Amino acid sequence: MSTQKILVTGGAGYIGSHVVRQLGEAGYEVVVYDNCSTGVPSAVLYGELAIGDLADIESLYRTFAQNQFDTVLHFAASTLVPDSVVRPLDYYTNNSRNTLNLLRCCQAFGVNQLVFSSTAAVYGNPQENPVSESTTPLPINPYGRSKLMSEWMIRDYGLASGFRYVILRYFNVAGADPQMRIGQYNSKATHLIKVSCEAALGLRSSVSIFGSDFPTPDGTGIRDYIHVEDLAAAHIDALRYLQAGGKSEVLNCGYGRGYSVREAIAMVKEVSGVDFPVFEGERRVGDPAWVVAASERIRKVLGWHPRYDNLKAIVETAFEWEKKLCKL
Structure with a gap:
């Protein structure tokens, strides 16, 4: 202490x-x-x-x-x-x-x-x-x-x-605190998982994919969540x-692994059980195609040991937090 x-x-x-x-x-x-x-x-x-x-x-x-x-x-x-x-x-x-x-x-x-x-x-x-x-x-x-x-x-x-x-x-x-004490409050946040959770709860009519022609396996941007x-x-x-x-x-x-926009949206649909509408649009200015962290150095230097290295765990806490926000 x-x-x-x-x-x-x-x-x-x-x-x-x-x-x-x-x-x-x-x-x-x-x-x-x-x-x-x-x-x-x-x-x-x-x-x-x-x-x-x-x-x-x-x-x-x-x-x-x-x-x-x-x-x-x-x-x-x-x-x-x-x-x-x-x-x-x-x-x-x-x-x-x-x-x-x-x-x-x-x-x-x-x-x-x-x-x-x-x-x-x-x-x-x-x-x-x-x-x-x-x-x-x-x-x-x-x-x-x-x-x-x-x-x-x-x-x-x-x-x-x-x-x-x-x-x-x-x-x-x-994601959010697993005990649901705090999370992402900002209603203007544009993060894909938050936006997708909001769509699953009916707070948004749909989710937009900004760019489906990136040089990635499914054409959408890849990120390390x-x-x-x-x-x-x-x-x-x-x-x-x-x-x-x-x-x-x-x-x-980061965790050293990447998921595409389509994969992240699919996980939100799986966790929520809601098949919300998804539309494809043009790329946004300033968005890279593929960014994944090499994370060996932080583990070695700081002795960092992540506990939630799992897209489903991330989405589950994010979705539970958005559900809680609806009741506040």
Whole structure:
């Protein structure tokens, strides 16, 4: 059990709230800093919630001044790829500039450890799959580029100081807390499994497949789906790794296997027992064909052992969560 105080930016959001819950269960003292634009205060099950925006440097400094943080876990970001294509400057503002604000605070208050929420979108449309951490990042949308810019700032600051970090590049996150305490609240989320579960419950009239002519076995995009509980556990592992003196690392968070859009939809239909309508449309700008994680490094470096490496388990918890949301 630890009494270290941890700052979690974006801790009221989907992934952040699962990490906060696991931190609390592990005995950490947690302060969540979130503007709750997409996060939900009731999802913060442990610690203290400070309502604030990373763009508000005075509020952020005040939060650092009132606490003696051991490590920062940084989740706060805008994350919708199609939206980033339409509103790129908003993504560079919220993702890149606000990460700079956070790093300035870390520097000013002597906080020298960071776990950063990055994304497989930094890889763009990789030529080889599974894609490893040594692959040169070539993002193809503003979301990926804004996160890569944040990675560069973190790395450069680390090289110039004693600052150590673990950058976690997420693949496609889905599912919910198996005990149904928290899950994906955001009604604007565009994740395929969430959207498909909503269709199965009659909350949407249909599901659209964006692109059926990709160079993949069934023509639809292939993704590495990871359960949010396993992703959250990777953050606890990364935190303990840094606290034990581990050197800076960049690590993929995925299972190393991919499922196509059609396969994911079919699993939602199987779990729900509902044959909802599915329509094929044009590709979206910024969508890669095939992205699967090489995950050997995170297992070796952090000793990460996923517990929910199963598409059916992911979909089952996602579907149960959507059913619960309907009753709230």
